[in-house]
Amino acid sequence: MTPVTGAGFSIFPENVQTVVYGNTATFTVNPTAGYGILSVSGCNGTLNSSSYTAANITDNCNITVTTVKRSGNGTSNTTPNIADALKALQAYAGLLTLSASEKIIFDVAPLSSTGVPLGNNVIDAADVILILRRSVGIGNW
Amino acid sequence: MNLKHMGDITLKIMIRYVVLLSLIVSFTACGGGGGAGAPASEVKTIALLTIGLTGTLPLSTAISGVSFLLTLPAGVTPAITSGTVSSGVVILTGVLAGSSIPAQVIYTAASGNSSGTLKVILATSLPSGVTASGEVAKINLLLANGVQPTATGFGINETSVIDSLTYDAIIGMGVGVSGVTLQ
Numbered sequence: 001m002t003p004v005t006g007a008g009f010s011i012f013p014e015n016v017q018t019v020v021y022g023n024t025a026t027f028t029v030n031p032t033a034g035y036g037i038l039s040v041s042g043c044n045g046t047l048n049s050s051s052y053t054a055a056n057i058t059d060n061c062n063i064t065v066t067t068v069k070r071s072g073n074g075t076s077n078t079t080p081n082i083a084d085a086l087k088a089l090q091a092y093a094g095l096l097t098l099s100a101s102e103k104i105i106f107d108v109a110p111l112s113s114t115g116v117p118l119g120n121n122v123i124d125a126a127d128v129i130l131i132l133r134r135s136v137g138i139g140n141w
Numbered sequence: 142m143n144l145k146h147m148g149d150i151t152l153k154i155m156i157r158y159v160v161l162l163s164l165i166v167s168f169t170a171c172g173g174g175g176g177a178g179a180p181a182s183e184v185k186t187i188a189l190l191t192i193g194l195t196g197t198l199p200l201s202t203a204i205s206g207v208s209f210l211l212t213l214p215a216g217v218t219p220a221i222t223s224g225t226v227s228s229g230v231v232i233l234t235g236v237l238a239g240s241s242i243p244a245q246v247i248y249t250a251a252s253g254n255s256s257g258t259l260k261v262i263l264a265t266s267l268p269s270g271v272t273a274s275g276e277v278a279k280i281n282l283l284l285a286n287g288v289q290p291t292a293t294g295f296g297i298n299e300t301s302v303i304d305s306l307t308y309d310a311i312i313g314m315g316v317g318v319s320g321v322t323l324q
Contacts, residue, residue: 086245093247093260109308125208125262125301126308132242132264133205 001025001043001054001061008035008067011052019057027052029065033116034141036104038066068104070117070141072131085131091123098123106131108141117141185323188217188290190280192261193235194302196314203270204236205305206263207277209316212296213257216288219248220281226259233263235276241266244278256296270305276319284323292321 001017012028019025027045029052031037040047043054043061052063072080074087088106090096098106108117109126117130133139190211198204220227231244242264251257263278265271284290295318302314 082243089245089247089260089262093249095247109303111306111308125206125299126303126310128245128262129206129208129264129303130308132245132262133266136242136266138266138268 001057001063003027003063004042004065006065006067008032008069009037009065011063011065019054021058022056024053024055025057027054027063031067033112033114033118034070035067036070036107036119038068038101038104040065068101070108070119071105072108072117072127072134074102074105079134079137080131081135082132085128085135088123088131089128092125092128108134111139111141115139115141184286185289186284187324188282188284189322189324190282190292190295190318191234191276191320191322192278192280192297193276193317193319194274194314195317196274196302196311198272198274198314199311202311203272203305204311205265205270205303205308207237207303207316208260208262208299208301209297210299211259211261211280211318212298213251213259213282214288214290214294215251215256216285217282217290217295218250218257218285219246219259220283221248230281231259231261231263232279232281233277234279236271236273237263237265237277239266240264260299265305274314277316289323290321292318295321 001019003011003014005014009029009031017025028050029037029040030050040052042063044056045052045054069077071077072084074084091098091106106123106127107119107121109130110118110120112118219230226246226248231246233240233244245262247260249258297316297318300315302311304311
């Protein structure tokens with residue numbers, strides 16, 4: 001089993017794992033600050049919180065992790081603008097439903113002690129305010 | 142001619158003049174309501190709400206913005222332009238005055254048993270945030286005929302005051318309607 005490395009996450013164990021035919025293996029996947037985990041796939045596995053369990057391994061396989069940057073910008077990874085803040089506000093008010101990717105993008109608050117978006121799995125007023133302020137040049141995330 | 146009879150006629154004419162003069166004076170007084178007389182009650186068409194922070198701002202803490210849901214009494218609505226709340230309805234004042242970030246407002250009209258609401262988010266453009274408590278906004282609302290709401294007629298819920306460093310909610314702080322002026 002080969003865990004794929006990339007930007008925005010850590011996986012443990014991070015090296016190639018040899019598994020007895022038909023057995024299972026578990027990996028721990030966590031996002032790095034500023035990113036969220038969109039999906040983990042491969043090796044017939046399932047994700048439960050940060051634990052990815054690959055079951056009934058019968059062949060070589062790869063584990064792939066897809067991350068999304070908490071940029072606050074719904075169309076690119078650049079600085080958000082006022083339209084992004086409005087979209088986050090509409091989601092907060094229940095007026096629109098965000099995609100899974102957008103739920104990570106707009107979930108920027110709270111910030112880490114170094115000013116990096118951590119998110120808290122909910123779109124709320126803090127996200128809107130943070131995106132509003134970033135849209136006028138406050139902060140550097 | 143009988144002098145007594147002539148005197149009676151003169152008296153009657155004088156009485157008629159007095160009565161007529163009284164009526165004229167009386168009507169003139171009634172028509173002078175536009176001057177210093179008792180004013181007719183004015184119809185109020187606008188409610189101007191003052192929104193302020195509640196609670197105590199902890200030491201070494203700055204505010205990046207606030208959020209609240211304002212529930213409107215029946216007959217009270219915001220001005221709408223092209224389907225959205227007009228730009229002058231929510232004005233940042235007090236400790237948020239001068240922010241270059243416009244107020245973000247979503248209006249949900251009353252429907253059935255549900256009251257109309259305004260979801261409002263205000264943010265300061267000061268990079269370090271605001272380190273004082275007090276008034277944060279004024280809200281201009283339109284009144285239907287005869288409606289005269291008081292501060293207690295407005296509900297304010299889902300309030301958040303957000304820290305400018307961590308963007309967590311500041312515990313112990315909220316937002317309230319501190320005054321209503323009818324105009």
